[in-house]
Amino acid sequence: MLEIRDLTCGYEKFHLREISFRVGRGELIGIIGPNGSGKTTLLKAITGAIKPQKGEILLKGKNTRHMGFRELARTVAVVSQNIPASFMTVEEFVLLGRIPHYSRLQFLETKKDEEIAQKYMSMTDTLTYQHQPMEEISGGERQLAVVARALAQEPELLLLDEPTSHLDIKHQTAILDLVRELNKSSRLTVMMVLHDLNLASEYCDRLVLLNNGSVHRIGTPAEVLTFQIIEEVYETVVVVEKNPISHKPYVLVVSGQNYEKAS
């Protein structure tokens, strides 16, 4: 589905260096790493917001450099972090997701566009407040609407940039359960940036651990989330245990003071 080859790109002060990995169709990949390790930059490179200086990004075998904006938006949808709260209603907001599918001179949404919007609003449980303005609903509800809009683009690859930050655990699991469900049922390929290592471990098939703009480790959660790797990359003392129900690793931090007391 997605192949990244020797990707080097970035800003004046920060660069991703020679990133290479492949994501198969229907995989759910988590991108983890400390602040400033290049997670968001990587997503931006895939969406075309920043241009690669070296290397290439292939989507379904096609170099994204040669894809038009609309073509790219029909293949890749993004759930970003800070969506401005506006006066537009949830329904209007979700319908914006149909823009990449508009024909050149299309002015109004078609019946089909509306049906698709309704379908994904019902899937994300946003139908009940579809006529409320985006600014009057809670952060969790808004995030669900953002997911609904991304799904209304009917992409083949869904990118999520910290979709669960600022949310309580109920909304965190609601969003990630939905993503996992879609990933299973319709083979949607998903790549998400997560800060929370435990959520990444619980939901992702594979994890890409970035550090200082390079790939530090790629593998299953059990392979990547070991205390040696995490302590090295995050420079924090941690304990890694196994979740008794899902058997995925989970990471506990140890505060500086307690660590001193114990040693």
Place this chain on the structure above:
Amino acid sequence: MNRKVTRWIIWTLVLTGILLITGASSLCIGSAGIPLREIVPLMRFGRGTTEYSILFDIRLPRIILGFAVGGALSLAGVILQGMFRNPLVEPYTLGISGGAALGVCLNTALRMSHATGSLSMPLSGFFGAVVIIAAVYSLSLRKGMLRIQQLLLTGVMISFISSSLIMLIMAVSRTEDLHGIIFWIMGSLQEPSWQLIKLTVIVSICGLAVSHLFCPDLNALSLGEEEALHLGINVERTKKLLFLLAAMLTGLSVSIAGIIGFVGLVVPHFVRLFLGGDHRILLIGSFLSGATFLILCDTLARTIISPMELPVGVITGILGGTLFVYALSKRRVLFGRS
């Protein structure tokens, strides 16, 4: 057809109706009152009479110009506010009016008008506007990207520079030129040349048509540039085209009617308050409302202290500003209703 589209059509019809009524009343009202029922006979048989020339040589051109300029300025305001995502932007914030005014001042002070005749004021205004647009645009461009914040700041600064230069010119110019400059700066819809009026009407209606091709882009841009990119919008190209479109509409309006402030700022706000933020209704709604507003203001300007005449910019400022402050204080209520 769904409810949203029905609502849009009804609003468009209502606003067109209000525009026609305003235009018709403006035709009748004036220091020489001419009842509406006499207009049709006058049109057919009255050629040569005083009434005929008052109606069709004095009032009608002003109404038509008011329609074109008011529509163009509001349209430019909506486009710029949508693209900058900043409610305080208006066509004049970007230095376009400053440039046009500077052009006219230079023309008057250097007495170049004898060379080019009656077109010289609009021509020099348009030339000034074009120079400023080019300067603001190229100063905000880096690596082929139009930086929105930079554009705004550069525009504001260039506005200040040109208004200082205008004051400098006014300080050193002769008294008899001063009046012409001041009168031009205050704005007026009095324009003797039918050719120019036709041109303005054509350009503003074309601008309206072209802007409608950008409805999805403007709607997507209301979420921010990055989100618009995620929705498949060619953000850089859209920003450049929209800026040039708005600049052209403003430049032409300013060079023909002088500086008529507030239309481009207040009207889009009002329309957004009542019709919502979707550009598919906002563009046409603002155009029609702006046209109505300016015709109304111009009618007031020439009747309040008739037979004397007030500058129309004074009326738009006072009326627009007051209404706007009032609307802001009632904002919650207005939103609750829609």
